[in-house]
Amino acid sequence: xxxxxxxxxxxxxxxxxxxxxxxxxxxxxxxxxxxxxxxxxxxxxxxxxxxxxxxxxxxxxxxxxxxxxxxxxxxxxxxxxxxxxxxxxxxxxxxxxxxxxxxxxxxxxxxxxxxxxxxxxxxxxxxxxxxxxxxxxxxxxxxxxxxxxxxxxxxxxxxxxxxxxxxxxxxxxxxxxxxxxxxxxxxxxxxxxxxxxxxxxxxxxxxxxxxxxxxxxxxxxxxxxxxxxxxxxxxxxxxxxxxxxxxxxxxxxxxxxxxxxxxxx
Amino acid sequence: xxxxxxxxxxxxxxxxxxxxxxxxxxxxxxxxxxxxxxxxxxxxxxxxxxxxxxxxxxxxxxxxxxxxxxxxxxxxxxxxxxxxxxxxxxxxxxxxxxxxxxxxxxxxxxxxxxxxxxxxxxxxxxxxxxxxxxxxxxxxxxxxxxxxxxxxxxxxxxxxxxxxxxxxxxxxxxxxxxxxxxxxxxxxxxxxxxxxxxxxxxxxxxxxxxxxxxxxxxxxxxxxxxxxxxxxxxxxxxxxxxxxxxxxxxxxxxxxxxxxxxxxx
DNA sequence: GGACTAGGTTCCATTATTTGAAACTTTAGT
DNA sequence: ACTAAAGTTTCAAATAATGGAACCTAGTCC
Numbered sequence: 001x002x003x004x005x006x007x008x009x010x011x012x013x014x015x016x017x018x019x020x021x022x023x024x025x026x027x028x029x030x031x032x033x034x035x036x037x038x039x040x041x042x043x044x045x046x047x048x049x050x051x052x053x054x055x056x057x058x059x060x061x062x063x064x065x066x067x068x069x070x071x072x073x074x075x076x077x078x079x080x081x082x083x084x085x086x087x088x089x090x091x092x093x094x095x096x097x098x099x100x101x102x103x104x105x106x107x108x109x110x111x112x113x114x115x116x117x118x119x120x121x122x123x124x125x126x127x128x129x130x131x132x133x134x135x136x137x138x139x140x141x142x143x144x145x146x147x148x149x150x151x152x153x154x155x156x157x158x159x160x161x162x163x164x165x166x167x168x169x170x171x172x173x174x175x176x177x178x179x180x181x182x183x184x185x186x187x188x189x190x191x192x193x194x195x196x197x198x199x200x201x202x203x204x205x206x207x208x209x210x211x212x213x214x215x216x217x218x219x220x221x222x223x224x225x226x227x228x229x230x231x232x233x234x235x236x237x238x239x240x241x242x243x244x245x246x247x248x249x250x251x252x253x254x255x256x257x258x259x260x261x262x263x264x265x
Numbered sequence: 266x267x268x269x270x271x272x273x274x275x276x277x278x279x280x281x282x283x284x285x286x287x288x289x290x291x292x293x294x295x296x297x298x299x300x301x302x303x304x305x306x307x308x309x310x311x312x313x314x315x316x317x318x319x320x321x322x323x324x325x326x327x328x329x330x331x332x333x334x335x336x337x338x339x340x341x342x343x344x345x346x347x348x349x350x351x352x353x354x355x356x357x358x359x360x361x362x363x364x365x366x367x368x369x370x371x372x373x374x375x376x377x378x379x380x381x382x383x384x385x386x387x388x389x390x391x392x393x394x395x396x397x398x399x400x401x402x403x404x405x406x407x408x409x410x411x412x413x414x415x416x417x418x419x420x421x422x423x424x425x426x427x428x429x430x431x432x433x434x435x436x437x438x439x440x441x442x443x444x445x446x447x448x449x450x451x452x453x454x455x456x457x458x459x460x461x462x463x464x465x466x467x468x469x470x471x472x473x474x475x476x477x478x479x480x481x482x483x484x485x486x487x488x489x490x491x492x493x494x495x496x497x498x499x500x501x502x503x504x505x506x507x508x509x510x511x512x513x514x515x516x517x518x519x520x521x522x523x524x525x526x527x528x529x530x
Numbered sequence: 531g532g533a534c535t536a537g538g539t540t541c542c543a544t545t546a547t548t549t550g551a552a553a554c555t556t557t558a559g560t
Numbered sequence: 561a562c563t564a565a566a567g568t569t570t571c572a573a574a575t576a577a578t579g580g581a582a583c584c585t586a587g588t589c590c
Binding site for chain 1: 565566567568569570575576577
C-alpha cells in the first residue's frame with residue numbers, strides 16, 4: 001500500500017516471485033480470483049505462473065478449497081537462508097546470555113532494503129518463541145534497530161535507504177522526514193547507541209546497538225525493548241555498556257566464522 | 266531443444282528455482298564458477314539468472330568475495346511459510362507440554378513429496394534448538410514420523426509416494442523394499458502408532474503418531490526419540506496413549522484454526 | 531615487464547517461451 | 561434449468577530467454 005515502485009519486474013522470474021510474495025504475504029489462503037484481483041497480470045498469465053509455483057513446491061494448492069498458500073519447499077529454503085545468511089545462529093548464545101541477564105524482550109535484526117528484518121528474538125517470559133519472531137519485517141526509520149543500522153551505513157547506501165522509508169507517523173514521537181532522520185542518525189552515530197522513544201508504538205521504548213564488522217560494515221543490530229510503565233529511558237540507558245559489549249562479541253564471533261577466504265580490508 | 270530429462274522443466278522460473286536450491290543448499294557461499302560447474306546451464310544464462318535472483322533478494326552477492334549466498338528475502342518468505350503452512354505454530358503449546366512431560370527429543374514433521382520435513386523440535390537437554398531442527402528433511406521410509414504419515418495416506422497418494430523412497434539400508438533393520446514397507450504400513454495403520462526400530466541410525470529408536478484431521482487426512486506426525494541404552498522399545502511403547510492424545514489435540518486445534526471456508530467432508 | 535590464464539561480464543542474432551484476448555468448461559447460486 | 565462467476569485452455573503475436581563467442585579484468589607465471 002505504501003511505495004509502489006517496488007521491485008522492477010525482472011522478467012518472468014521477477015513476476016513469479018512477486019506473485020509468491022503476494023500469496024505468502026497475505027494472511028490466509030488465497031483463491032485464484034483473489035490473487036488475480038491483487039495482481040496486475042492478466043488471467044492466463046497469472047494462472048500459468050501459479051501453476052508453475054505449485055509445481056515447484058513454492059506454493060501449495062489445497063484441492064478442497066482451491067486456495068493457494070505458501071509451500072513447504074519454502075520452509076526448506078528458509079532453513080538454509082536463516083542458518084547461513086543471518087546472524088542468528090552465531091548470535092544465539094550471546095542473546096541467551098543477555099536475555100538471562102536483563103529480563104526484557106530482545107531482538108536481533110538485519111537490514112533488508114531499508115527495512116528491518118528480525119532474525120531472532122527472546123521474550124521476557126517465554127523460553128523462546130521460535131520462528132514466530134524470525135522473519136518478521138518492520139520499518140527502519142522508527143525502530144531502535146532500524147535507526148542503529150541506518151546510522152552506520154556508508155553514505156551511499158544510507159542515501160539509497162532513506163527514500164525507501166515510509167515516514168508514517170505511528171505516534172506523536174515518530175520522525176517523519178528524511179532530514180530529521182538524518183540528524184537523528186548523526187547523533188546515533190556519535191553516541192554509538194540508538195533509542196526508540198515511543199516512535200513506533202506508544203508506551204514502547206527500546207535501546208539498540210549496531211553490530212559492526214571489524215571493517216565497520218553494518219551486520220545487524222540488537223535491541224532491548226520495554227514499556228514506559230516498567231522502565232524509563234534513563235533506566236534503559238544504563239544497559240548501554242552491556243549492549244555494546246554483546247554487539248562486539250557477536251561481531252567478533254561472526255568475523256571468526258568467516259570462511260577462509262579474503263577477510264575484510 | 267529440451268528433450269533431455271530435466272527434472273524441473275517449468276520454464277525459466279523452474280530453472281531459477283533450481284539455481285536457488287543449488288546455491289542455498291550448498292554449505293557455504295559459492296562463486297560464479299562453482300555454480301557454473303554444478304549447473305547444466307550455459308555461462309551467460311546462468312549469469313543472468315543469478316543476477317536476477319540477487320536483484321530480487323533471493324540471493325546475496327558478497328561484493329568482497331564475489332560469492333553467492335541465500336538472501337534475506339528468503340527468510341521473510343520462510344517466516345510466512347512456516348507460520349501459515351506448517352503445523353508448528355499451532356502445535357507448539359502441545360509440544361512444550363509433552364516435552365516437559367517426557368524428557369526426550371520430540372519432532373514435529375510433515376510430508377513433502379514423500380520426504381519428511383521437520384517443522385519443529387524439542388531437545389531433551391537444551392531449551393530449544395531453533396531452526397536447527399525446523400526445515401531439515403529426512404527419509405520417509407525409515408523414520409517413525411515418515412512411516413506414520415505414509416501409513417495413513419490415501420491409497421493413491423501412498424502409491425505415488427512409495428516410488429520416491431530411496432530404500433537405502435542405513436542399518437541392518439532398515440526396510441529396503443516397497444513390499445516390506447507396505448506390510449509395515451498396514452501394521453502401523455492398524456496399531457495407530459509407528460516405531461523406528463533402529464532403522465535409520467543404530468541405537469536410535471522412536472515412537473511416532475500421525476496427526477490426522479477429523480476427515481482422516483494426514484496433516485503431520487510427531488515422534489519421541491531416544492537411544493537404546495536409555496530406553497527400550499517396550500518402554501517407549503508405554504508413551505503411546507500420551508502421544509495419541511497429543512496428536513489428537515493438535516489435530517483438533519488445527520481444525521479449529523481452519524478459516525471459515527468449507528471444512529472437510 | 532609482458533603475455534598468459536581463469537574468472538567474470540557483455541553482445542546480439544536466433545529461437546523458444548511467454549503472453550493475453552477470447553473462447554471454453556466447470557462450479558456455484560437461484 | 562438457467563445464469564453468473566470462477567477457473568481452464570487455445571493460439572497467433574510479441575517478448576524475453578538463449579548461448580556461442582567476443583570481451584574485459586585481475587591475478588600469475590615466465
